[in-house]
Amino acid sequence: MALSAHDAFAAGGGGRRRRGRNRRGALAEINVTPLVDVMLVLLIVFMISAPLLTVGVPVELPKTEAGAMQDQNEPITVSIRADGSLFIQENPVPFAGLSPRLKAMTGNETKKPIYVRADGRAPYAIVAQVMAALSTSGFTSINLLTDTGGPSSGGANSGDTPGQLRP
Secondary structure, X not given: OOOOOOOOOOOOOOOOOOOOXXXXXXXXXXXXXXXXXXXXXXXXXXXXXXXXXHOXXXXXXXXXXXXXXXXXXOOEEEEEOOOOOEEEOOEEEOHHHHHHHHHHHHOOOOOOOEEEEEOOOOOHHHHHHHHXXXXXXXXXXXXXXXXXXXXXXXXXXXXXXXXXXXX
């Protein structure tokens, strides 16, 4: 039996040979699984670290059932500690210097929101005096910050009797 030159066994390949594609071709797809994994890890890291970056003065906010507010751009916060000391952002300020410093920070723009963060153990008189000082200085958007999850306001599902608050 005679072999021809076109026979696959005669060419020395021991089987079929492909012409032009001896190597594996490049993939035209991008594997996004590692990218998604990295992005999820970064998302979790930023979700955990972002609330820690916004609080400068440690205060224990009272809890209420009020809903969360929409975030504003760079709000000005006035913090009141349990001992009655005042802070604008993270800087301590005496009560007499509260209004002038806020007006200097806002450039006499009294419509800019002011957030008051008062410790739950701070004397009510100091909180009321700070709120009154801000109001008489012309600031129209004064917000009192609290934590959510506090006692109910006495609705049908609350276990308190009227006139009593839970500690």
